[in-house]
Amino acid sequence: MFLHRHPRLIPYLLLLPGILFLVVFFLVPMYYLGFTSLQSGDLFAGYQFTWAWDNYRDAFTLYQSHFVRSLKYAGLATLIAFLISYPLAYWIAFRGGRWKNLLLLLVIAPFFVTYLIRTLAWKTILADQGIVVDALRTLHLVGEDGRLLATTTAVVAGITYNYLPFMALPLYVSLEQIDTRLIEAAEDLYASSVRAFLRVTLPLSLPGIFAGTLLTFIPAIGDFINAELLGTPRQLMIGNVIQSQFKEVADYPQAAALSFVLMAGILVLVLLYARAVGSERATRSAA
Amino acid sequence: MxxxxxxxxxxxxxxxxxxxxxxxxxxxxxxxxxxxxxxxxxxxxxxxxxxxxxxxxxxxxxxxxxxxxxxxxxxxxxxxxxxxxxxxxxxxxxxxxxxxxxxxxxxxxxxxxxxxxxxxxxxxxxxxxxxxxxxxxxxxxxxxxxxxxxxxxxxxxxxxxxxxxxxxxxxxxxxxxxxxxxxxxxxxxxxxxxxxxxxxxxxxxxxxxxxxxxxxxxxxxxxxxxxxxxxxxxxxxxxxRPETAFVAGFLGASNLLPGRLNGEGIVGLDGGGDVRVPASALAGRSGRIAVGIRPEKLRLAAGGAQADGENVLEGVVAERSYIGVSTQYVVETSAGPVTVYAQNAEPGAGQAASPGERVSLAWSPEATFVVDQHEEGTR
The missing domain is CATH 3.40.50.300 (P-loop containing nucleotide triphosphate hydrolases)
Incomplete structure (x- = not known):
């Protein structure tokens, strides 16, 4: 009865469960994270809220190199994942035919195994006595005492591998939606295959590129498993620092401040990226 | 420009x-x-x-x-x-x-x-x-x-x-x-x-x-x-002048009446009676053929009134539907059901013949075409 008289309230009521969920599981934790990041003290004496901005100063001064490294690794992994995924997604979308679904299943097949196990498997693959290193040594691409495990290459490769499906799937979706008659129309209007790709297919897949790079880059920059299992302390990323500050050093305020800086940094980067790509244009052309 | x-x-x-x-x-x-x-x-x-x-x-x-x-x-x-x-x-x-x-x-x-x-x-x-x-x-x-x-x-x-x-x-x-x-x-x-x-x-x-x-x-x-x-x-x-039953059926409606060659410019219908057709329409044809007439080229007349030299087919009105610009009749004849579109040019034209009435259908030999007989395209 009440809703009959106030039909305008219905959309808000429908939103209510979602809003409640976000309040309980996002806003409240964010508040505590912010609150914690401004505390000082230690595990034994307890932590007090003291507006301890030092935590943020330390985040920038002491851990700057980790931030920069995370940015580099995540950026590199995103780029490589893109270069691998685009041709893959293109091929499945336009040439996959009746194998499309099977091929997509293969792309996400690694997800059937837990993240940790997959990364541990890479440890075996890249091991000093493993076949990959053996092969590379035989080809003299790696020196006699050269190794893959515990190098930057291994960490970036691990991140690339683990997040590749997040890149490939949005690319596939946006490419699959392209009406092939548009490509025919471009060729009809004197565009060679390469030109038709650059002028029609690529711009129309922009929403997928945008979504794919973000879905890869954002989790990759906070990743710590790959650096931990496939790298050395010299490859530690900001995720590793946060994890150890929280679990090992038990400096909760510092961990919280680092998390906040990371989040803010990602937000700024995403906004700049959206500006550059023109997410409005990107999402519109998908419609 | x-x-x-x-x-x-x-x-x-x-x-x-x-x-x-x-x-x-x-x-x-x-x-x-x-x-x-x-x-x-x-x-x-x-x-x-x-x-x-x-x-x-x-x-x-x-x-x-x-x-x-x-x-x-x-x-x-x-x-x-x-x-x-x-x-x-x-x-x-x-x-x-x-x-x-x-x-x-x-x-x-x-x-x-x-x-x-x-x-x-x-x-x-x-x-x-x-x-x-x-x-x-x-x-x-x-x-x-x-x-x-x-x-x-x-x-x-x-x-x-x-x-x-x-x-x-x-x-x-x-x-x-x-x-x-x-x-x-x-x-x-x-x-x-x-x-x-x-x-x-x-x-x-x-x-x-x-x-x-x-x-x-x-x-x-x-x-x-x-x-x-x-x-x-x-x-x-x-x-x-459609040349095949398919063309006759695909472009507009037509009546196709099965028959066989019965002399120079004459087709004998399976149901009895001869139909005159242009000699050119029969060139090179033999065996089973069908005579085609567009529904709007048929003239509906009560009794046996017709001009000289026209083809005539007798029948009984089975259905009549009024469509506005024309009235559509289905007439049962010895050659099978025939569709007729009669223009409603004058007031009361839509009531020219009632179901059950005996009528004769007249049309000019020039308006007749001939196709080889197939099962398809006879709509």
Whole structure:
């Protein structure tokens, strides 16, 4: 009865469960994270809220190199994942035919195994006595005492591998939606295959590129498993620092401040990226 | 506009009735299916040519082979004197108006129209002028800045046309261009398309399954069935003198009465009685044939009144339905049920005969055509 008289309230009521969920599981934790990041003290004496901005100063001064490294690794992994995924997604979308679904299943097949196990498997693959290193040594691409495990290459490769499906799937979706008659129309209007790709297919897949790079880059920059299992302390990323500050050093305020800086940094980067790509244009052309 | 007209005039004068498109023994097979079967066809410069047929008859495949989107399995395709078999679409002097238009959603209307010109290296003022002219040609000069999705279906259709015509191709291919429009708009666009073709003088090849659309616009129609051309001719030719039961059934309604040859210009109906037909319609025919009469060419008369030399068939009115411009009768005759459309030209004309009444159907021998008898196409 009440809703009959106030039909305008219905959309808000429908939103209510979602809003409640976000309040309980996002806003409240964010508040505590912010609150914690401004505390000082230690595990034994307890932590007090003291507006301890030092935590943020330390985040920038002491851990700057980790931030920069995370940015580099995540950026590199995103780029490589893109270069691998685009041709893959293109091929499945336009040439996959009746194998499309099977091929997509293969792309996400690694997800059937837990993240940790997959990364541990890479440890075996890249091991000093493993076949990959053996092969590379035989080809003299790696020196006699050269190794893959515990190098930057291994960490970036691990991140690339683990997040590749997040890149490939949005690319596939946006490419699959392209009406092939548009490509025919471009060729009809004197565009060679390469030109038709650059002028029609690529711009129309922009929403997928945008979504794919973000879905890869954002989790990759906070990743710590790959650096931990496939790298050395010299490859530690900001995720590793946060994890150890929280679990090992038990400096909760510092961990919280680092998390906040990371989040803010990602937000700024995403906004700049959206500006550059023109997410409005990107999402519109998908419609 | 002026330039377009001059080009068109030059094209018409320079190459009067020269063949623009030639298909020689073209066959296209997809796996086991033969879509186009040993098809030969010549289309003259400046024609509005329609490929008409039901879905799956091979008309679209034929068009796509001319455009370069499909390779023929065998045979040769010539544009003018140039063998273009095997050339990609972008190296053929042909443009296409696609079904559902295929406008580039990420580009403005201006850029859509400019697409082909830019690829050909047209720049600056020349580009601007030609795009402007093309948009004027389709009466949408002020929409250049919009995006395709901001346009109505009819407007998108015109932009697709402008985008193709702006390149001044030798041949314009139209793949069911009006299929997505509602009836009223379709009628209007049919006349506009015809007008534009007159204006630019480019050869149009138009694929459609709509016989009325083909007859309204085209000056030559090829009726296709099962990968082959059943009959080729002017709309009047095809309607008045269909050569096969398929053509008779596909273009309008017709009554087909089975019979066999019974002398010079005479067909004996299976149900009894002779029908006179033009001698030319019987040339080369033998065995089982059928006599065809269009329903509107039959005259309904009570009793036995008829002029000399007319064919007559007696029957009983089985059904009568009033449709407004005409009244439709089904008359049971010795040759089977016959449909008659009687024009409601005078007041009370719709009541000329009632169900159950005995009537005679009269028609002129000249209005009679003959086809080989098949089971299909007798609607």
């Amino acid at each position: 002026a330039v377009e007209e001059r080009d068109a005039a030059a094209a018409r004068d320079g190459a009067a009735a020269a063949p623009d498109i030639r298909l020689e023994n073209v066959t296209k097979r997809f796996d086991d299916v033969t879509a186009v079967d040993d098809l030969s066809l010549t289309i003259d410069q400046g024609r509005f040519f329609a490929l008409l047929g039901p879905s799956g008859c091979g008309k679209t495949t034929t068009l796509r082979m001319i455009g370069g989107f499909e390779e023929p399995t065998s045979g040769t395709i010539l544009l003018g004197d140039r063998d273009v078999t095997g050339l990609p679409p972008y190296r053929r002097d042909v443009n296409t108006v696609f079904q559902s238009y295929a406008l580039f959603p990420h580009l403005s209307i201006y850029e859509n129209v400019a697409f082909g010109l830019r690829r050909k290296g047209v720049k600056g003022d020349d580009l601007k002028r030609r795009v402007g002219e093309a948009l004027e040609l389709v009466d949408l000069g002020d929409l250049g800045r919009r995006k395709p999705r901001q346009l109505s279906g009819g407007q998108q259709q015109r932009i697709a046309l402008a985008r193709a015509l702006v390149n001044r191709p030798k041949v314009l291919l139209l793949d069911e261009p009006l299929g997505a429009l509602d009836l009223k708009l379709r009628k209007q666009m049919q006349l506009e398309l015809k007008g534009i073709q007159n204006e630019v003088g480019i050869t149009f090849v138009h694929v459609t399954h709509d016989q009325e659309e083909a007859m309204t616009m085209a000056d030559t129609i090829a009726v296709m069935n099962a990968g082959k051309i059943e009959q080729l001719g002017s709309p009047a030719d095809l309607y008045e």
